[in-house]
Amino acid sequence: MAEPLRVDRRTDRVVATLDRPEVRNAIDQATIDALHALCAELETDPRVLILTGAGGVFASGADIGQLRERGADDARAGINTHAFRRVAALPMPVIAAVDGYALGGGAELAYAADLRIGTPEVRIGNPEPGLGIIAAAGATWRLPQLVGDARAAELLLTGRILSGAEALEWGLLSALHPADGLLDAAHALADRIAALDPLAVRHTKTALRAPADTHPVIELELQAELFESPEKHRRMTAFLERRERKR
Known part of the structure; x- marks a missing residue:
């Protein structure tokens, strides 16, 4: 079948x-x-x-x-x-x-x-x-x-x-x-x-799907985790380096 x-x-x-x-x-x-x-x-x-x-x-x-x-x-x-x-x-x-x-x-x-x-x-x-x-x-x-x-x-x-x-x-x-x-x-x-950071995408979906009474606390907690992630540092460093090269 x-x-x-x-x-x-x-x-x-x-x-x-x-x-x-x-x-x-x-x-x-x-x-x-x-x-x-x-x-x-x-x-x-x-x-x-x-x-x-x-x-x-x-x-x-x-x-x-x-x-x-x-x-x-x-x-x-x-x-x-x-x-x-x-x-x-x-x-x-x-x-x-x-x-x-x-x-x-x-x-x-x-x-x-x-x-x-x-x-x-x-x-x-x-x-x-x-x-x-x-x-x-x-x-x-x-x-x-x-x-x-x-x-x-x-x-x-x-x-x-x-x-x-x-x-x-x-x-x-x-x-x-x-x-x-x-x-x-x-x-x-x-x-x-x-092309995006998978964890940032996952956390964005979590925030989008969260009940209304959990905002804005849930976003701040998710952002706190992302602020400590190596991928955030890597991507922001790459962005700044690209911008510098364009000057």
Whole structure:
């Protein structure tokens, strides 16, 4: 049986491709298990994660065949919720490269990323109430942070699906690229991240994700650690030497 998540491991990044073409990359239990396994790896060996989908689709949603059979205990277990929270909490940035459908659970996986880019063909949203359920794997708390309360309410309460251009306008995507250049654009973002100090990137993500009531103390503690790091001294010395040579 084919793996639902194809993983390309590199020194400074990992590309994970949702690959269930027969169901438009719908997220089933095997996909969730594979995401947990990948998160365990990246928690131990932090690298940038690029999430994408095969066949011109990110993920059409949760696997409805499995979802239909789940009961109250399954809902309380938060099967997708816990996997997506783990993705969001990874030490290094997560980039979602979204093409085609990103619906329901697929959209919620994209919302868990730190950076989202897409194509004009994107169709993203949460039509869950049309299936008799709610978007319970992150949309109700992540969407308001991403697009504001009013727009989040419109998406979640009406089941509206945004095009790529609308998602860009709303700030749900940060850039649009042609489908054949989407992965290259994701790698370009990863290249920019790779040029930075990894610990400074990790600490920046920690501060970005921290609860409001922890600011500004958390930034000062993270900065205190960085101020003592050899890499800070090395990079600042190199900057000053480059500036001096230009004079």
